[in-house]
Amino acid sequence: MRGVHLDVAALTTAPVLCYHRIGGPLELGVTRVGRSVFARQMTALTRAGWRTLSLDEFADARTRHDARRTFLLTFDDGYASLAEHAYPILADLGFTATTFLITDYVGKTNDWDVRYTWNRLDHLTWRQIEQWRARGFQFASHGATHRRLTWLADHDLATELGRARAQLVERLGPDGGTAIAYPFGAVDERVAECARAAGYDLGFAGVKGNGDRLHLSRVPVYTWDVGDVPFGLRNDALGVLGRVVANAANRCAIGTSIMQLAKRKTSPRPESIAGAVSTRA
Ligand SMILES: [Zn+2]
Secondary structure, three states: OOOOOOOOHOOOOOOEEEOOEEOOOOOOOOEOOOOOHHHHHHHHHOOOOOOOOOOHHHHHHHHOOOOOOOOEEEEEEOEEEEHHHHHHHHHHHHOEEEEEEHHHHHHOOOOOOOOOOOOEEEEEEEEHHHHOOOOOOOOEEEEOOOOOOHHHHHHHHHHHHHHHHHHHHHHOOHHHEEEEEEEEEEEEEEHHHHHHHHHHOOOOOOOOOOOOOOOEEOOEEEOOOOOOOOOOHHHOOOHHHHHHHHHHHHHHHHHHHHHHHHHHHHHOHHHHHHHHHHOOO
């Protein structure tokens, strides 16, 4: 079935939620969710009978039709605060999650991002990743340097996808190279094909997927999504509205991409990513 274009209407894919930062300093952006909101949402979901899936189970759920009240819980960017504010809550509730790492920035600060907070934020270290992996949490690719993949030339695209996967497989073994979440959810046919060629089996996009395994839908949970059940798991009108708004906000991330591109062109190269930059030139 690999690579077959499926009929979207016929899909019974389990929903996929995407969080970014949990707790920690407030920001000007929209991707931080408060620790207490997150704890309340996860507790409400367990009480309502929801169960989280591993990546393997998720891949299976695509062909089963009985995956009721199951979802894939994901985090993008791999901030260190996840180990403090999110994973312990999930472990207590018997939930698991998949975190998509920016592999060149593991153990470093978020110099790749436009500055939405006063201080730089730390990313998880490999040691923390290995510790939480031993407790059943999964880690996957969010690219090597969080570049908007649809804007890259073929060679840079292959490098960004391939280097990230190679680092994950080297550190975590073969299942570290299973999945990628495209930065900003930005993917087109060329990017999906390149991800497939690099060896990824699952690729997560924005709110609108197209049913292909390398172009799957995910609903981001933004700062305003504070109800007990996030919009991405609701079947009512509010859920539909929430997903429309999330899609719009996701599209606004193009502004962030443009600012990052401008920053790359104008600012001196930070030493912390010298290695990353040199292979990009
Ligand atoms: Zn990201």
